Amino acid sequence: MTEMSPMDHAPADQSRTDQPPVLDVRHLVTELRLRRGALRPVDGVSFRVGRGETLGIVGESGSGKSMTCLSLLRLLPRPGGRIAAGEVLVAGTDLTKLSEKELARDWRGRRISMVTQDPMSSLNPVYTVGDQVGAPLRYHGLAHSRAEARARAADALGRVRIPSPEARLDDFPHQFSGGMRQRVVSAMAIACAPEVMIADEPTSSLDVTIQVKMMDLYKQIQEETGVAIVLITHDMGVAASICDRIAVMYAGRIVEQGPAREIFRNPAHPYTRALLNAIPKLGEKSKRLYALGGQPPSLLDMPGGCRFAPRCTLADAKCLAAYPGDSDLGSGHRAACWRLSEEGAPDAA
Amino acid sequence: MLLEARDLKKHYPTRNGVVKAVDGVSFTLEPGKTFALVGESGCGKSTMAKLMLLLERPTSGAVVYDGQEVTAMRGRALRRFRRDVQAVFQDPYASLNPRLRVGKIIAEPMMAQGDLDRGAIRKRVAEALDVVGLQPDAARLYPHEFSGGQRQRIAVARALAVRPKVVILDEPTSALDVSIRAQILNLLSDIQDEYGLSYLIIAHDLALVEHFSDVTGVMYLGNMVEQGPTASIFDTPSHPYTQALLASAPRPDPDHHLPTDVIIGEIGSALAVPSGCPFHPRCPKRFAPCDSENPERRATAPGTWARCHLLHGPDTAPGHPELHLSERTRS
Secondary structure (H helix, E strand, C coil): CCCEECCCCCCCCCCCCCCCCCCEEEEEEEEECCEEEEEEEEEEEEEEEEEEEEEEEEEECCCCHHHHHHCCCCCCCCCCCCCCCEEEEEEEHHHHHHHHHHHHHHHHHHCCECCCCCHHHHHHCCCCCCHHHHHHHHCCCCCHHHHHHHHHHHHHHHCCCCCCCCHHCCCCCCHHEEEHHHHHHHHHCCCCCCEEEEECCCCCCCHHHHHHHHHHHHHHHHHHHCCCCEEEECCCHHHHHHHHHHEECCCCCCEEEEEHHHHHCCCCCCHHHHHHHHCCCCCCCCCCCCCCCCCCCCCCCCCCCCCHHHCCCCHHHHHCCCCEEEECCCCCCCCEEEEHHHHHHCCCC | EEEEEEEEEEEEEEEEEEEEEEEEEEHHHHHHEEEEEECCCCCCCCHHHHHHCCCCCCCCEEEEEECEEECCCCCCCCHHCCCCCHCCCCCCCCCCCCCCCCCHHEEEHHHHHCCCCCCHHHHHHHHHHHHCCCCHHHHHHHHHHHCHHHHHHHHHHHHHCCCEEEEEECCCCCCCCHHHHHHHHHHHHHHHHHHEEEEEEEEEEHHHHHCCCCCEEEEEEEEEEEEEEEEHHHCCCHHHHHHHHHCCCCCCCCCCCCCHHHHCCCCCCCCCCCCCCCCHHHHHCCCCHHHHCCCEEEEEEEEEHHHHEHHCCCCCCCCCCHHHHHHHCCC
């Protein structure tokens, strides 16, 4: 078991491929300057996603998972939001070093795209679906005429399994059901054949029966195009059903990451264990749920040591004093917990 | 029985036709028990909550509380109903008045009831805060000074302060984070055990419902399609819709396979409820009578019934409903 400081670079951990990752995020730090001071909603986050792979970033509200996504695309709130340190490499190019113009022209929506939670707010109600799906194609110069944009928009709608896509190009968003709207948003995201797609809670506003079909669709699109997917979710069930690897975020940092099966079968970090224990599971009849005490720390008042220590039943003086480095648990499974680096896996959850 | 829905209907006339939000739903809530209503968005479960609270008047049918029809109540009886049946809503950011101090928020229902003096009300506020695990000085603060989970505790305290018999919980934890959800659910269970409360919980999270309720009713497009003891509904679901809901629920298990063929398309419109069984356009097992006749209830297990033609004619049915049970492998 090796110990690393959080500032060391993550070792190669692609379980599937030997080729370089499509998305390589290194020590990303995002700062928000407010009147009350500077906050760091993302504080030293590193992960990699390979071609055809899905990484799930799970965490509770305020853990920094959405801010991480917005940082990848440099869509931070202005003024005040900025990437303070770190690199975001997409196919070897560091997006943090590009000018806004280059980023908008060649990358954002073209090689790295995004799907957000609420399909109604990501679609413009006064433009037809055909115009909206065609817009990124024309903007990025992949369609040179209106007719070509329409043809390619229809193709994208077909790829997200919208029945008779040509006939629906001139429909407006309100003429689609919730699940179909999320398909339209996904069609916009894949229209330019990106290498990376970020999906921020893409199914959270959908009913479970529709959710299942969306996840299945993402898997199919991934098989067809090899797109790398970063899925942000608070739902461990959703993460389990689609992700190859999982990163668990807490208070701006990744506390544990590894292959999905490892995270669910052998969770190492006390926070991951607590999260998994706190969800009611079908077919489990116990009357009481495991309840994690307290609440996540405020960004304005971050604990000095391990950020989970104030809520952790295993915490001791060391945990409160310094942030633990990652412990390598093998096959790309890593967790940042003092108890792991000291004496193997903690035994209580 | 404490609270009962008798063939409740709520139809909303609109310019485009009549929306049948609730179309003939019956169930009873027993003292000290929890009844859960589950279903997808648009199935009418939140309208049911409003009807049971008399925030909406039914188009037909009745809500019966303690043997009396609620819509016919006046004066003292109505005031008693308003006290005995309380509610906790989904979003504690919307359900608490941001301009009032927490003490006033909790005191308001008691002030409206008008049968307690100021000293007694203050004492009840302190008690209620204690029951939900908040400090007494919380009463002097405003809602924005609390986190989501703490706000939901305040909403629970407000419901409890008048000493109700029934609490209607409309998605009480879906706005909360996972680790906070468990705290609130455990709190609600403890309170129920201690005070013998009855809960009517409206929820879409099936694992939560299985964990939390005694009796479950599954709604689809304003209709109750299956109802019975929670264990029976979850162990041996008879209606294809219940089976589809259970099979589609995501599980924290990377080896669990979610089937995509248990349901077709999306929920229909309450403006144009399909003929026959309202679920038939989405049902992969539909056959001859499904699009013309709405099936009658059929007992499937003790205290359990479902409305499905498959249960009426196993000889004519192309598949037996129990076939899909094997897909719901236990994890």
